Amino acid sequence: MLTVIRILYNLLIFIFIPIILPLGYIAALWKKEEKDYFERFGFIKIDKNVEKSVWFHCASVGEVRSLKILINEIRKRYPDLAIVISTITYSGKEVAVKELNPDVVFLLPIENSLAIRYLINYLNTKILFIVDTEIWPNLILTASKIIPLVMINARISDRSFKNYYRMKFIFSYLLTKFQKIFVKSEDDFLKFERILGGKNNLELLGNLKFFEKKEVHVDDLDFLNGRLITAGSTHRGEEELILGAYKEVKNSFDKLIIVPRHINRVEEIVRLTKSFNFNVSKWSEGVDNCIQSEVIVVDKFGMLEKFYKISEKVFVGGSIVTNIGGHNIFEALQFRKVIACGDNMWNFKEIYDLAKRYDLIYPVKSKKDFIDYFENNIKLSPDFDSFEKELKEKATNKLTKIFEYMSTAL
Template identity: 60%
Template sequence: MLIFRIIYNLIIFILLPIALPLGYLFALKKNEEKDYFERFGFIKIENIPKKSIWFHCASVGEAKSIKILVDKIREELKDISIVVSTVTYTGKKIAEKELNPDISFLLPLENSLAISYLLHLLNTKMFFIVDTELWPNLIYSVSKKCKLYLINGRISDSSFKKYYFFRFLFKKLLNHFEKIFVKSEGDFAKFSKIIGSDENLINFGNLKFFEKKDVDISEVSFLEGKIITAGSTHRGEEELVLAAYESLEDSFDKLIIVPRHLNRVDEVLQLVGNKGFYPVRWSNGDSAVKNAKVIVVDVFGILEKLYKISEKIFIGGSVVENIGGHNIYEALQFEKVVATGKNMWNFKEIYDLARKYNVVYEVEDTQQFIEYLRDDFLISADFYGFERELKKKAREKLDKILEEIRRWV
């Protein structure tokens, strides 16, 4: 392991003279040069905290996901300062807006001297890495100075193959964490296999599930009528959606398909065209979209807005067998009964809860999808019970983290 660290840091040392000026040129191009040198440890701290908890978030999604936890810490531990670092400039701006941290900056990436100095200066008692950001120098430096935790831990199927192959390295890294709070049972199993133990693992779930969002629908408000949205779809699922829609086309004004991976947009457009429809890209503009029956979304950031205005919603990654589902709470928060396939193991806890209160409908074939589109399942749905139990689980889970925090601060 020592040899690996020597080689790793030697590579960083060699690349640094090249990366620094190139990175600055990219920052200039994107108008991000003001904070650029924070990446190399040049960080100004105006008010030194008596003690702090430091959250590191890679970017926007991670910063947003911990809002409920940060708010809870502020509510119960008023003498603790909140420090947030990010990898991206956009992530920093979102973190400042959403989390209102006492101190925020771009992480001095893999700079052990800068990290150690900041941990001492900020009197950091606990360090949370949000999501699975496994930077070796960061992990080694933090674990020597304070308690290190991983929260919202996840490992994709493709990443797991690499992690497992190099588990002799990743096991060492993961053993530096006091506890690892993972997103799902699937992630729990993956971390267990890599580490060789589940002693310090906790199946926490996703913090994003525990708080409703204030979603602005002005960007999609020009859409009218009865809308079906098929979100985060994968190859093989669009055919199911289109077959069901074809049977009940006259009952709906629009079908909107949002592929999980936008590099499949052309493929999906061709598939829709081959079925006899005339699809329109979302990027073609409001007028074209407003007059179309089938729309394929080719931009980021509007899925939840579409869920909010839709009458029927299908969440993809759940009919195909190798994905494990996607986040159903993005739609359930709007009190819409959603359809999914049965393959929801990555979100088993919230999926089982949703089925308990009849707020999700399982489809396996075209006929079941048609039944979902045709029938009104809101009659038997208990969103009040679902939200009440979800909040109860959220409190229990947050209490686990607060219990850990109280141990060390």
């Protein structure tokens, strides 16, 4: 049965490639991502001699950034291992090049077994790590026949679990091809266990997103004085709550800064802000406009942590809407800010629970909650020292487990 499904699956891929290739290229041209487009079909140029390597496959930016400390440590312990990174998204590849400096980086040849086999052999890959729950059958089945295959930061959302369990006979087969699955949380562990029918290759590790403080320079924000609020990584439905609450407290603050998760929503948010009768400008409109505005909507990448650093109040989005699972709260916590966020934080449950335990989280889900947070109506007793100490201990333990496994696999 599984063999028949695999044949049909690959037949569909073969049939749809002539359709997908030109349509995808048009989309890539529109997004100015055409340069590396054909890597997705296996046309990858490797201009570096690699004796042996470790390969990390990531979906996008978040998964790439989660690898920073692990890759730095691999370079120290295994200096002869080249670092190979593949991504699904163009932005993920750009961030990998800029922040991780891998020896080889490319867009994944999606479900191209011939290309996967060629890359593993050409790069003399010793182990392949798939970051997060990226289920690509041909990648998994091809790689697992040649080298150890490991999943790190493994997780399954409630919505995905229903589909995975419904198709258990397929997903359990694919998951058994992993020699080790390092699971993100206890809840995820139980989900994997149900699909696999036992613990098998599972190990609870926690979130591999290792957290370290960054040196963030804010000289270019010197003109933003006074009491600031930043709402970061926001999604539709969250900006309304923030703007409604800010309208009630604006006399106590100088500016509200909104940094949407998706930059293509900037114009939508500007229109929404105007509907609240605020004077609003986009960051790209320049210093003079920003100084005169009550609300600034940021339409530039790479600014979020700068605004977190200079703001008195911080909201981290993707946490009130129910379908996202939250964003990286450490980006604000590293500056010792008590932050507001909702309770839909399953993507960062470990650090969220830890931050709540040390009184670093102000839970919000309504306009009134935001007003209370802005006006300090509920007093907290934050303990940043204990939080940072425990976070460091957890990161050390996770690295130890991963390298214990790697030493047996290499």
